[in-house]
Amino acid sequence: MLTAPNFRSVEGAYLALLQLASANFEQHIEARGNAAREVIGVGFRLPDPRQRLPYLATRKVNPVFQFAEALWYLAGRRDLEMIGYYAPSMRSSSADGVTLGGSAYGHTLFNATDGDTVSPFDRVLELLRTETDSKRGYLPVAKELAVSDNLDMACLAGLHLFVRDGRLHMVCHMRANDLDCGLLSDVFSFTMIQEYAAVQLGLELGHYTHMIGSAHVNDRNAERVRLVLNEAELRRAPQQFPFPAMSAETGPDMISRLMAHEELLRTNTVRYSADEVAHLDVDAYWQQAVLLFEAYRQIQHDDTDTVSRDVLDALHPGLRWLLGHKWAACATADDAR
Template identity: 35%
Template sequence: MSIRIEAATIDDLLHEALSYLLAKGQRVTASRGSLLEIVGPTFVLTNPLARLSRSESRSKIFSALGELLWYLSGANQLEYIDWFIPNKYQDESTDHKTVRSGYGNRLFNWRGIDQVSNVIDLLRRKPTSRQAVIQIIAAEDIDSGETSIPCTCTLQFLQRDGKLHLFVAMRSNDAYLGFPHDVFAFTMLQEIIARTLNTEIGTYIHTVGSFHLYDKNEEGAKDYLNEGFQNIIPMMAMPTGDPWMAIKNVLDFEVQVRSDPFSAPPSMPGFWADICRLLSIYSLSKLIPQNAQVTCEKLAENMNDRAYHMFIDARISRMKKQNA
C-alpha cells in the first residue's frame, strides 16, 4: 500500500512520518543496525519556505545550513562539513580528506558537467521541459566498494503555472536525522533555481525507497512527538533577481569567518545578510570569551527574519552557561 503524507510544514510532515513509522514500521536488520522501515512513502511539502523544524529537540539550523553551503561550494571536502557537523562524515571518507558521496561536486561538476546550470539553461529554453533532471547516484557507485554511497537518486525540476516544483527520489532516508536536513537543502536549491528563472517556488515532493528509523533514535523520535505540534513560522522568501552573486558572497564570507569569527558580515539584502549573521553566530559560539557572546547578541538584534530567533537564542543560552 502506498503511503502519501501531505502537509504545509516540515514539522507536520515529520510528526506524521515518525508516528507512522513507530506504529506500523517493519523491523529490518540492515548493515548499519536494526531499524523500523516503511517502503515507498511520498511526502508533499506544500509550503517549502516552512522548511525549518521548530522543535526544541530537533532545531538544527546550523548543521542544515552547513550541509547546504557544502553542496553550493561545489566541493566534497571533509574539512568543510566537519566544521558544522563534527565526526558525522568521518566514517564516509576513505582518504580522510574528501567524502565521495558528497553532493557538491555531483551537482556542479559531475564528470565535468554543471548539472545545476544545465537544468537552468534547459528551463530557460524550454519552460515546460520534463527533462530537467539532476542525477546524484551513479552506476559505478553500486560496485565501488565504498561503505557509503549517495542516498539521493535524482532531482527533477518541473515548471508549471508560473511555479517551479521539485521531485526528489531517494533510495534510502533516515527519518530522524537525514530527512529534515534533506528537505531544507533541497527546498533551498529549489528556491535558488526558481529565483534564477524569475518564477515562484512551487510544491516539494519527496519519495523514498526505504524510509527508516534506527533503534538508537527511537527514544529521540518519541520525545519529539511528545513536544506536540510546532508554531508555523516559515522563512522569509529570497529576494527577487539572480541569487548567484549573493551565494558567492556568502560562501566567501563563510571561509573568512572561520578564521576570524569577529569579521563583519558583508552588506547584502536582508535574506542573505541573515545567512551571514547565522554563520557569524555559529563561529562565535565556538568561543567562550564574553565578548563573543555580546557580539552574538548584537547580531541577533539585527536579524530580519524572526524564523531564526529560537535557534539563535538557544545558541546564546549555551554560551551564557559556558561563561557563567
C-alpha cells in the same frame, strides 16, 4: 488524487513519518549493522517549500549546519574542511579524510564532468528555459550504489524539476532516508536548491514533493523520537515562523561572497557585529546566514557563555528560537515561550 499528502511545513511531515515508522513500521532491518524500523515507499508534499524548518524544542535542530550544508551544496563543494567544522561526525564517512563522496550532492550537481563544459544543474536550467512543459529536467545523483566498500553512498537518487504555469516544482527521489537524522537536513537543502533554481529561471516557487524508497528510524534514535512525538502531542499549538523568499540577487556571485565570509568566520579570522553584517556585500536574506555563522564562531572560538545580543536580535525570530533551544549560549527570555 495525490499520492503524497500535503503538509503546511516540513514539521508536520516529519512528525507524521516518525509516527508511521514507530507505530506502523513494515520491516525491522539490519542494513550494514544499523538496526532500524522501516516503511517502504512513502512521500509527502510541501505546497510552500519555504516552510522548511521544524520548531520542536526536543529535536534541537541546528540551523547553522542546515544553512552551511545548503551553501556547501550550492557552491559545488565536497571538502571536509568546511562541512566537518559544522558536523564533525561526517568525517567518519570520508575515505581519505579530505573529501566526501556520494553525500556531496552539490559537487555532482554544480560541477561539469565527463568532458562537459556545463554543469548538470545549468544544463537542466537551459532545457527548462527553452522547452515548455518539459518532463526531462531530471538531475541524477546516486551513481555508486554497486560499490560494496563505499563509506559514503548517496541517499539522494535525483531531483526532478518541472516548470508549470510559471512555477518551478520539484520532486525529490530518495533511495533511503533516516527520518530522524537525515530527513530535516535533506528537505532544507533540497528546497533551497529548488528555490535557487526558481530564482535563476525568474519563476515563482512551486510545490516540493519528497519521495522515499526506504523510510526508516534507527533503533539507537528511538528514545529521541519518542520524546519528539510526546512534545508534539502535549503542546498547545505548533510554533509558526514563516520564512521569507530568497532574494532575487541570489546567484553564483552571491554564493561565492557568502562562502568567503563563511571561511573568514570559520577560521576565526574576523568577527562581525550585527551592524557590520548589515553592511556586508550580501543582501538582507543571506545576511541571516552570516549572522548564524558569527553566532557559531562565538560558540566555538570565544571564551564566553553568551552569544552577543546584537547578533541574536538581528536574526529572523525562527532562527533565533532554534538557536536558543540548541545552545544555552543563545537562549533568551523569549525562547521559553
